[in-house]
Each structure stands twice: as C-alpha cells, then as structure tokens.
Amino acid sequence: MTFESIRGQERALGTLRRALGRGRLAHALIFAGPAGVGKRATARALATALFCKNEPGLGCGACDDCHLLETGGHPDLLVEDLERAREERATASKLSIDQIRRVRAQLSMRGVRSDKKVGIIDQAELLTTDAQNALLKTLEEPPGHTTLILIATNADALLSTIRSRCQSILFAPLEPALIRELLESEGTDPELAETAAGLAEGSLDRARSLAAEDGLEYTAELRTKLDALPRATLPEVLDLAAELAAPRGEKGRARQQLNRATVLEWCRDRVLRAAEATAPPTDGYGHDRLDEVRRALRRVDRAYAISREFERNANSHLAWDRLLLDLRESR
Numbered sequence: 532m533t534f535e536s537i538r539g540q541e542r543a544l545g546t547l548r549r550a551l552g553r554g555r556l557a558h559a560l561i562f563a564g565p566a567g568v569g570k571r572a573t574a575r576a577l578a579t580a581l582f583c584k585n586e587p588g589l590g591c592g593a594c595d596d597c598h599l600l601e602t603g604g605h606p607d608l609l610v611e612d613l614e615r616a617r618e619e620r621a622t623a624s625k626l627s628i629d630q631i632r633r634v635r636a637q638l639s640m641r642g643v644r645s646d647k648k649v650g651i652i653d654q655a656e657l658l659t660t661d662a663q664n665a666l667l668k669t670l671e672e673p674p675g676h677t678t679l680i681l682i683a684t685n686a687d688a689l690l691s692t693i694r695s696r697c698q699s700i701l702f703a704p705l706e707p708a709l710i711r712e713l714l715e716s717e718g719t720d721p722e723l724a725e726t727a728a729g730l731a732e733g734s735l736d737r738a739r740s741l742a743a744e745d746g747l748e749y750t751a752e753l754r755t756k757l758d759a760l761p762r763a764t765l766p767e768v769l770d771l772a773a774e775l776a777a778p779r780g781e782k783g784r785a786r787q788q789l790n791r792a793t794v795l796e797w798c799r800d801r802v803l804r805a806a807e808a809t810a811p812p813t814d815g816y817g818h819d820r821l822d823e824v825r826r827a828l829r830r831v832d833r834a835y836a837i838s839r840e841f842e843r844n845a846n847s848h849l850a851w852d853r854l855l856l857d858l859r860e861s862r
C-alpha cells in the first residue's frame with residue numbers, strides 16, 4: 532500500500548507528503564472523516580513511506596519492508612482496532628486500556644527492522660475514557676522516532692486534550708464518479724456500479740457492500756421492514772433491532788454502516804413524501820398538514836443523534852432498540 536494507490540484524497544495526501552518531505556511529520560496524527568474513504572489505507576501507506584529504505588517518503592512496494600507491511604507482518608508496525616479487542620473479549624464494543632498499554636509498550640521499544648515505530652489505532656472513537664487518558668500520557672511524552680495515527684469517523688468523541696496534541700488530517704467523502712470507476716475496476720458490472728455509487732454517500736466500503744451479490748436486495752428488504760414498523764408488535768421491533776445491532780460475519784462492519792445509512796435515508800424519504808403530501812393548497816397554508824413535515828424532520832434529527840451515538844458505541848443493542856421504538860411511535 533503506497534500513496535500512489537490512494538484515490539480521491541489529494542488534500543490529505545498533499546499535507547502528509549509535504550510534512551514528510553520537510554522531515555516535519557507530527558508524532559501523533561488524527562485521520563478524521565467518514566467511513567470507507569481511505570483513512571486506513573492512507574495510514575498504511577504512511578507507514579510504508581516511513582519504513583521503506585528504497586524510496587523513503589514514498590514506498591517502493593517491492594522491498595522486504597514494503598512486502599511485510601502489505602502482508603501485515605511488519606514487526607515495527609502495531610495496529611489496534613475493535614477486531615483486536617474482540618479477539619480478547621468476544622463481546623467487546625470498545626477499545627480497551629490494555630490495547631493502549633500495548634501501544635505504549637511497543638512504541639517505547641527499539642525498532643526491529645529500523646529505528647522507527649508506527650502505531651495505528653483504528654476506530655479511535657471507540658476508546659474508553661480510561662484508554663483515552665492512558666493514551667494522553669503517551670501523547671504528552673512521545674517516544675522518539677515514533678508515529679502514532681488515530682483513525683476516527685467521529686473525532687469529536689476524542690478528548691479535546693487528545694485532539695489538541697495531534698495534527699488532524701481531514702478526509703473527504705469520495706466523488707460518486709470515482710467510486711463508480713473503482714468498483715468497475717474491481718470487476719463490478721457497470722450498471723450496478725453506477726447504482727451503488729449513487730447510494731454510497733461517498734463511502735467506497737458502503738458502495739462495495741451495496742454492490743456485493745445481495746447488497747441492494749438487503750437494503751430493499753430492510754426498507755420494507757422499516758415501512759412495516761408502525762404495524763409491528765413490540766417483540767418484532769426488538770427482533771429487528773437485535774438483527775441491526777449485531778450483523779455478524781465478514782460483512783459485519785460494512786453491514787453496520789449500511790444499516791445506519793439505510794435507516795437515515797428511509798427517514799429522509801419519509802420527510803420528502805410528507806412534504807409532497809402537504810404541498811400548500813392555493814388558498815393558503817394548511818397548518819395542521821405542515822405538522823406532519825415537522826414531525827418527520829424531528830424524527831430525522833433523532834435518528835441522526837442516535838446514529839452519532841452508534842459511532843461511540845459501535846454495537847449497542849440499546850441504541851437500536853431506542854431508535855426503532857422511536858420510529859414506530861412517531862409515525
């Protein structure tokens with residue numbers, strides 16, 4: 532993974548390349564931006580640029596260091612994320628203080644293949660407060676020759692004291708045309724690529740899961756279930772919430788994004804439909820009918836607030852219960 536292979540993030544890459552070129556890369560960085568736009572890939576590309584001895588600052592993609600980075604076996608790169616937390620505790624929904632202790636211990640050791648160490652903390656918005664406080668100590672006294680990259684879809688969930696000690700690099704949503712091109716280059720049928728790119732809201736991950744064999748079908752089914760919510764019984768609502776809260780398997784993480792995005796989109800569609808239905812008659816505004824639009828908009832606001840909560844609380848059954856019950860009540 533080199534900078535060359537990252538698409539659609541010219542600004543973020545420009546900042547990183549300039550910092551590398553001047554030898555002024557910050558010890559700690561936050562890669563902030565929506566899911567599925569290339570933050571993890573860029574973090575890996577940065578590690579490649581730091582470790583490659585053939586083409587320092589870029590990465591040659593061919594040497595032993597580059598190869599080890601590509602296969603995930605480089606001894607001087609440490610990656611911590613929710614998956615890692617779940618290897619230790621299957622039900623983990625946060626990144627633990629132990630993970631931060633491991634990062635601290637690793638970064639304070641001498642490099643094996645070079646004098647550098649790189650740590651990547653993915654899904655940093657899921658760090659517990661204790662873990663964030665532990666991390667703060669590392670940020671206050673960064674060990675020499677180390678680079679720590681925090682990746683976050685919701686950097687607001689990080690303590691302000693952490694944010695102020697890191698250089699923030701912002702990642703933008705990807706253009707639909709680029710997403711379409713990338714999907715097509717991965718072998719997706721052009722028509723499906725176009726549809727998925729249009730629905731992906733700038734996230735390549737989301738586009739990929741939409742374009743996957745049953746992605747569009749899955750979304751359509753979910754929308755049908757949401758349409759039926761007002762008539763659903765309490766157990767049915769809670770069953771659906773459980774299903775949405777814990778999508779398992781390989782596609783789990785992508786599915787979770789898809790679930791959230793589909794619910795938000797569904798709410799927005801309801802607002803539009805309600806607004807259309809309440810087009811003011813020629814003889815003045817029907818105030819009681821506009822109430823429907825106001826109610827629908829409040830529903831979108833609530834759904835949005837809860838969706839922000841998901842980002843802090845990756846897999847919360849409770850949050851899904853609340854959201855769906857809320858949607859059922861506020862028809």
Ligand SMILES: [Zn+2]
Nearest residue numbers: 583591594597
């Ligand atoms: Zn190399």
